[in-house]
Amino acid sequence: MLIGDLIDPHITGKLLSMRHFLSTVDWSRETLQTLLDQAAELRQRPISDRLKGRTIALLFLNPSMRTRASFEIGAFQLGAHAVILEPGKAAWGIEFEAGVVMDGAAEEHIAEVAGVLSRYCDAIGLRAFPLFKDWSSDRQDRVIKALAEHSRVPVINMETIVHPCQELALMRTIQDHLGQPDGKKFVLTWTWHPRPLNTAVANSALLIASKFGMDVTLLIPHDDYLLDEQFTDAAYANADAAGGSLDISTDIESAYQGADFVYAKSWGALPLYGRPEEEARLREPYRHFIVDSHKMALTNNALFSHCLPLRRNIKATDEVMDADYCVALDEAENRLHVQKALLLNLMERRGEG
Ligand code: CP
Numbered sequence: 001m002l003i004g005d006l007i008d009p010h011i012t013g014k015l016l017s018m019r020h021f022l023s024t025v026d027w028s029r030e031t032l033q034t035l036l037d038q039a040a041e042l043r044q045r046p047i048s049d050r051l052k053g054r055t056i057a058l059l060f061l062n063p064s065m066r067t068r069a070s071f072e073i074g075a076f077q078l079g080a081h082a083v084i085l086e087p088g089k090a091a092w093g094i095e096f097e098a099g100v101v102m103d104g105a106a107e108e109h110i111a112e113v114a115g116v117l118s119r120y121c122d123a124i125g126l127r128a129f130p131l132f133k134d135w136s137s138d139r140q141d142r143v144i145k146a147l148a149e150h151s152r153v154p155v156i157n158m159e160t161i162v163h164p165c166q167e168l169a170l171m172r173t174i175q176d177h178l179g180q181p182d183g184k185k186f187v188l189t190w191t192w193h194p195r196p197l198n199t200a201v202a203n204s205a206l207l208i209a210s211k212f213g214m215d216v217t218l219l220i221p222h223d224d225y226l227l228d229e230q231f232t233d234a235a236y237a238n239a240d241a242a243g244g245s246l247d248i249s250t251d252i253e254s255a256y257q258g259a260d261f262v263y264a265k266s267w268g269a270l271p272l273y274g275r276p277e278e279e280a281r282l283r284e285p286y287r288h289f290i291v292d293s294h295k296m297a298l299t300n301n302a303l304f305s306h307c308l309p310l311r312r313n314i315k316a317t318d319e320v321m322d323a324d325y326c327v328a329l330d331e332a333e334n335r336l337h338v339q340k341a342l343l344l345n346l347m348e349r350r351g352e353g
Pocket of ligand 1: 068
């Protein structure tokens with residue numbers, strides 16, 4: 001069954017949602033669960049030729065280890081081929097804005113890049129982090145939307161201001177260890193880091209945990225670390241629809257108490273976006289948000305995870321990372337399985353018949 005067959009009736013008018021995987025916001029829980037179930041089957045039978053002769057182009061505007069490796073290996077295990085492109089490095093730099101005079105560094109426009117790759121490939125993946133200058137601009141996610149607008153093949157978000165593939169891996173991991181997620185307490189805790197990081201994984205963790213009916217607590221050190229309201233509003237709506245909840249807390253002890261799953265991420269304060277020196281001063285008093293065994297002892301024998309990469313003894317202690325309850329490697333492995341399910345659903349029937 002194709003994902004397009006499974007889209008919620010109320011969003012069937014959204015062509016982009018049917019063709020592309022840009023955000024889970026437009027995807028129903030049932031559709032996502034189908035992918036998660038397929039991922040579990042693929043874990044049992046990883047090798048096939050179901051995508052023999054298919055190709056996917058993976059465009060990385062930013063560094064990656066897990067995303068690149070899991071997509072490239074996943075495509076290979078299904079008989080497909082992945083072409084890795086790094087625009088601005090070993091491929092021409094790309095302009096994503098419409099109507100600009102291209103007298104800067106970019107040699108070609110996304111209209112031509114998407115057009116050419118649509119003739120070569122069956123899908124295109126893109127990683128394009130925000131520029132960390134102006135959140136009012138970055139929050140619109142215009143780069144991947146420009147690719148989706150010009151592409152004639154499905155586009156997969158490999159992390160922009162959300163990280164939907166990570167969401168699938170996280171939920172696959174939660175279900176592997178906790179079974180039905182509804183009503184389980186999910187704590188997303190901010191942690192200190194030497195520099196302000198992307199909010200994408202935090203936004204995504206809120207979206208997926210709330211969509212699957214978990215009781216979500218967002219633990220932040222200061223109101224300036226609230227996430228963009230487009231994501232908290234979506235999480236509140238998800239919680240209403242799924243029978244879960246979203247609480248926002250600055251109290252470490254009560255947030256950890258009773259937790260079934262602790263998820264850590266660091267991100268920069270949005271009110272100080274593009275002002276890293278000021279943001280560093282705001283962040284400095286909160287190093288104690290590190291995930292350690294004392295905090296984990298407050299929980300309901302919770303599991304711990306992180307999307308990785310993670311700086312040990314900055315975001316979480318060695319003791320936490322090496323504990324049996326740390327499932328970060330399971331989550332990283334699940335990137336492979338969930339993305340293969342996604343590739344099958346987006347690419348399998350293209351060009352047939
Ligand atoms: N979690 C994740 O996306 O890892 P990479 O940045 O290494 O791809």
